[in-house]
Amino acid sequence: MSGPLLTVDGIGVSFPRKGFRKPPAEVLHDVSVEIAPGECLGLVGESGSGKSTLGRAILGLVRVTRGTITFDGQVISALAPKRRRALSSQLQVVFQDPYSSLNPAMTIEDILTEPLTAAGTGRREARARVAGLLDSVGLSGGAGERLPREFSGGQRQRIAIARALAMSPKLVVCDEPVSALDLSTQARVLELLIDIQERTGVSYLFISHDLAVVRHISHRVAVLYRGEIVETGQGDEVTTEPAHPYTKRLLLAAPVPDPVAQAERRAARRALVA
Incomplete structure (x- = not known):
C-alpha cells in the first residue's frame, strides 16, 4: 500500500469522573499520528501521559469520543464489536507484564x-x-x-x-513490552522485535517511557505530554536533539554511569523545570 497503514486523526478519549454532574475527564486531546507499513513508531511519555490509552483506543478497548482511527484503509474507531473481532487477526498486542498475560x-x-x-x-x-x-x-x-x-x-x-x-498481523501494539525485564533481557527482546520486523515487514506502535529503549527500535518517535503530542520526528533526532522542553526533560531524566555527568544532567533538568 502507498499510504499509511494506521492513521490516528484528531482523536479524543474521555473517562467519567466521580461526582454528581461532573463533566468527563478528557485524557487524550486531538491526538494525530501515522504509522507506515513496516515502520516502528515509538510513543514516549511519562506515566499518566496517555500512552497506553492511545494504544487501547487503537485496539478498540476504549471508546474514542471524537476524531477517527483508520487502519489499512478502513475507519475502525466506531466499528461494531463483531466487525472489530474480525479485525483482530491484523491488529495484535504485546502487553507489559509477561507473567499475567x-x-x-x-x-x-x-x-x-x-x-x-x-x-x-x-x-x-x-x-x-x-x-x-x-x-x-x-x-x-x-x-x-x-x-x-x-x-x-x-x-x-x-x-x-x-x-x-x-495470525500474521500487519500491526502490533507493543505496550511497554520490556519495562518489566532486566537490562540484558530487554536488549535481547528488542533485538528479537527488530529481527522479526525485518523478516516479516510488520509495523509496530512501540509504547515506552524510556527514550533509550525507544531510540534503539524506532524509526520515528512521537512524544505525548498530558494527552497531547508535543513533538514528532525521526528517532535519532528526537532522542538525541529534542526540540520541545518536555522531551529535553525526558532525555535528561535518563541515568548515565558517570556521576559527574549525571550531576550535570540533574542540574540541567532542574533548570528546564524552573
Whole structure:
C-alpha cells in the first residue's frame, strides 16, 4: 500500500469522573499520528501521559469520543464489536507484564494454537505453525508442552510475541513490552522485535517511557505530554536533539554511569523545570 497503514486523526478519549454532574475527564486531546507499513513508531511519555490509552483506543478497548482511527484503509474507531473481532487477526498486542498475560493453566502450545483454531485453522496445521513461531522467537524443542511458570520473564515475553504474530498481523501494539525485564533481557527482546520486523515487514506502535529503549527500535518517535503530542520526528533526532522542553526533560531524566555527568544532567533538568 502507498499510504499509511494506521492513521490516528484528531482523536479524543474521555473517562467519567466521580461526582454528581461532573463533566468527563478528557485524557487524550486531538491526538494525530501515522504509522507506515513496516515502520516502528515509538510513543514516549511519562506515566499518566496517555500512552497506553492511545494504544487501547487503537485496539478498540476504549471508546474514542471524537476524531477517527483508520487502519489499512478502513475507519475502525466506531466499528461494531463483531466487525472489530474480525479485525483482530491484523491488529495484535504485546502487553507489559509477561507473567499475567499468559494463562497459567494452559500449555504454551495450547495458548498459541487457540487463536489459530478459533480462526478455522486445522489442529495439525496450527501445531505446525506454532512450532515455527516458537523457533522464530528462539524457543524450539519441547517448549510447547510446558506451562508458563516454567519460563523466565524474558522467555514469557518471547511467547507473548509469538502469540501476537500467530495470525500474521500487519500491526502490533507493543505496550511497554520490556519495562518489566532486566537490562540484558530487554536488549535481547528488542533485538528479537527488530529481527522479526525485518523478516516479516510488520509495523509496530512501540509504547515506552524510556527514550533509550525507544531510540534503539524506532524509526520515528512521537512524544505525548498530558494527552497531547508535543513533538514528532525521526528517532535519532528526537532522542538525541529534542526540540520541545518536555522531551529535553525526558532525555535528561535518563541515568548515565558517570556521576559527574549525571550531576550535570540533574542540574540541567532542574533548570528546564524552573
